[in-house]
Amino acid sequence: FFFLRSTPTVYGNLIPVRYEGIGGDSFVCNSAEDDSCRAELPQNITLEEAVPASNDPNLKEMPSINFRAYVRPDISTFYNEEPGSRQPTSHAFNGQAGKFINMTPNRLNLYWDSGRRPGHFSGSVNGFEATGTATFPSHRFFYGKTDDPDEALCSFLVKEGTSVYFCDPYSDDQGEPGRAFSREKRDVKELSERDLEFYQRHRDNLEFGKAYRDFTGSEWLGMYPRDPPRHKIWQADFFGQEHHVVTKETQFIEQPPWEDLPRISPKPRNEGDDIPLKQYRSPESTLNITLRAVSCAPRIFEMRNFISHVEADHILMLTNRTHELHRSSTGDGSNPSERDNTRTSLNTWIYREETPIIDTIYRRVADVLQLDESLLRYRQYDEHPEIGTKGSIAEPLQMVHYDPGQEYTAHHDFGYNQMSHPNQPSRSINVLLYLNDVEQGGETSFPRWLNAETTGGLDVKPEKGKAVLFYMLLPDGNSDDLTQHAALPVIKGEKWMSNLWIWDPYKG
Numbered sequence: 001f002f003f004l005r006s007t008p009t010v011y012g013n014l015i016p017v018r019y020e021g022i023g024g025d026s027f028v029c030n031s032a033e034d035d036s037c038r039a040e041l042p043q044n045i046t047l048e049e050a051v052p053a054s055n056d057p058n059l060k061e062m063p064s065i066n067f068r069a070y071v072r073p074d075i076s077t078f079y080n081e082e083p084g085s086r087q088p089t090s091h092a093f094n095g096q097a098g099k100f101i102n103m104t105p106n107r108l109n110l111y112w113d114s115g116r117r118p119g120h121f122s123g124s125v126n127g128f129e130a131t132g133t134a135t136f137p138s139h140r141f142f143y144g145k146t147d148d149p150d151e152a153l154c155s156f157l158v159k160e161g162t163s164v165y166f167c168d169p170y171s172d173d174q175g176e177p178g179r180a181f182s183r184e185k186r187d188v189k190e191l192s193e194r195d196l197e198f199y200q201r202h203r204d205n206l207e208f209g210k211a212y213r214d215f216t217g218s219e220w221l222g223m224y225p226r227d228p229p230r231h232k233i234w235q236a237d238f239f240g241q242e243h244h245v246v247t248k249e250t251q252f253i254e255q256p257p258w259e260d261l262p263r264i265s266p267k268p269r270n271e272g273d274d275i276p277l278k279q280y281r282s283p284e285s286t287l288n289i290t291l292r293a294v295s296c297a298p299r300i301f302e303m304r305n306f307i308s309h310v311e312a313d314h315i316l317m318l319t320n321r322t323h324e325l326h327r328s329s330t331g332d333g334s335n336p337s338e339r340d341n342t343r344t345s346l347n348t349w350i351y352r353e354e355t356p357i358i359d360t361i362y363r364r365v366a367d368v369l370q371l372d373e374s375l376l377r378y379r380q381y382d383e384h385p386e387i388g389t390k391g392s393i394a395e396p397l398q399m400v401h402y403d404p405g406q407e408y409t410a411h412h413d414f415g416y417n418q419m420s421h422p423n424q425p426s427r428s429i430n431v432l433l434y435l436n437d438v439e440q441g442g443e444t445s446f447p448r449w450l451n452a453e454t455t456g457g458l459d460v461k462p463e464k465g466k467a468v469l470f471y472m473l474l475p476d477g478n479s480d481d482l483t484q485h486a487a488l489p490v491i492k493g494e495k496w497m498s499n500l501w502i503w504d505p506y507k508g
């Protein structure tokens with residue numbers, strides 16, 4: 001018997017917590033801190049809550065390196081079976097991440113070489129930084145100052161299973177996986193002291209990457225050293241695992257008139273405060289949300305009815321009233337001008353402060369992630385000073401609209417552009433909201449999920465009010481390559497969804 005604990009969420013407040021057993025039993029305490037009530041829980045119950053990443057049971061000390069790496073558990077355990085009883089399927093999808101490291105002090109452009117001239121621009125990168133894109137084995141890329149492949153400094157050929165590529169004209173060990181063919185040979189003596197230090201960090205990181213790969217079987221996409229994610233992570237130990245959260249951020253069931261929806265500056269909710277706009281909300285004092293693990297690797301949870309239809313309609317009305325949709329760009333914002341046919345949808349951004357309903361949705365998200373709501377907005381000096389910045393760790397809601405035929409081909413939501421930063425701020429969580437029912441198509445597909453049943457992707461059907469949560473950072477701080485996902489083409493009807501990205505340890 002596992003007992004799953006729904007965890008309180010409004011910090012400093014007493015709210016009831018329901019403990020649930022898989023057999024259907026449940027047990028209510030006045031709060032998670034009510035130790036005497038907890039002591040009375042039936043014996044042999046494992047209480048569960050989102051854990052700090054650094055406590056993940058699958059972190060293992062690497063030999064002779066001071067680093068605890070995440071080793072994915074045996075896939076059989078995803079089915080609650082003994083290790084060794086199941087084998088993972090191979091994937092029909094053969095795409096992969098491509099991270100391209102610029103190990104020179106010069107700004108370079110990355111081009112995809114389709115075989116036809118000129119190359120297709122895919123991003124610019126400063127000296128000793130990296131950029132990336134989703135790619136396929138046998139694809140060719142080059143780093144250069146111009147789009148002419150003959151003038152390239154470094155040319156890459158993507159190989160199956162190798163995601164990290166580097167342009168290093170200063171050394172020449174041809175055997176290294178990921179090494180680009182470099183037209184020029186340079187001497188490290190040309191590098192300034194500071195550049196030499198950056199260069200050496202990258203060499204060390206590549207060395208670390210080899211050891212990490214030998215130890216875990218996965219490629220290291222970060223810059224060693226990186227701390228484990230600061231914010232908590234829900235466990236996804238087996239398919240169908242559930243976590244229950246009780247939140248005071250109840251749902252709107254009636255559309256308030258616009259004059260009741262002013263811009264706000266979000267503040268902490270205090271004990272005894274009435275919930276705003278109560279008359280338009282569900283009469284219950286709390287809302288129960290179930291997170292259901294639909295994939296263990298990558299970690300993906302579905303939350304049905306996370307927002308009400310009234311709330312979904314509110315977001316759509318707000319979008320149509322006050323926002324203009326633009327052709328979507330790709331990447332994590334580091335290349336805002338990038339526009340291509342991998343993403344054919346339209347989008348715009350909605351801020352938490354725009355209405356009390358959007359604010360409630362952010363608070364609800366904070367509650368299910370077990371984060372303090374203040375992390376998802378501009379903070380006062382005494383609110384989580386340990387984070388080191390006052391800015392929100394969340395982005396505004398990115399609204400996306402697809403017409404029939406529109407799609408977003410398989411990609412990662414994280415980037416590689418903050419590598420020289422000591423904390424390597426990185427997108428770590430996405431909470432997707434589906435805002436309407438799509439007649440046909442438009443699934444969010446995770447083609448690389450580890451499973452023992454199908455070579456196909458995990459396709460999540462867009463359903464009005466449903467949320468999908470996935471974690472892009474592994475508990476050891478590596479980016480999870482398996483979170484690669486696509487928005488499949490809408491076949492019939494239209495699709496409205498939004499992305500809510502959260503960063504770790506803070507937004508870069």
Ligand SMILES: O=C(O)CCC(=O)C(=O)O
Binds near residue numbers: 442
């Ligand atoms: O539309 C979807 O289902 C996913 C969208 C997505 O992956 C993105 O916008 O980054």
Ligand SMILES: [Fe+2]
Binds near residue numbers: 411412413485
């Ligand atoms: Fe995405």
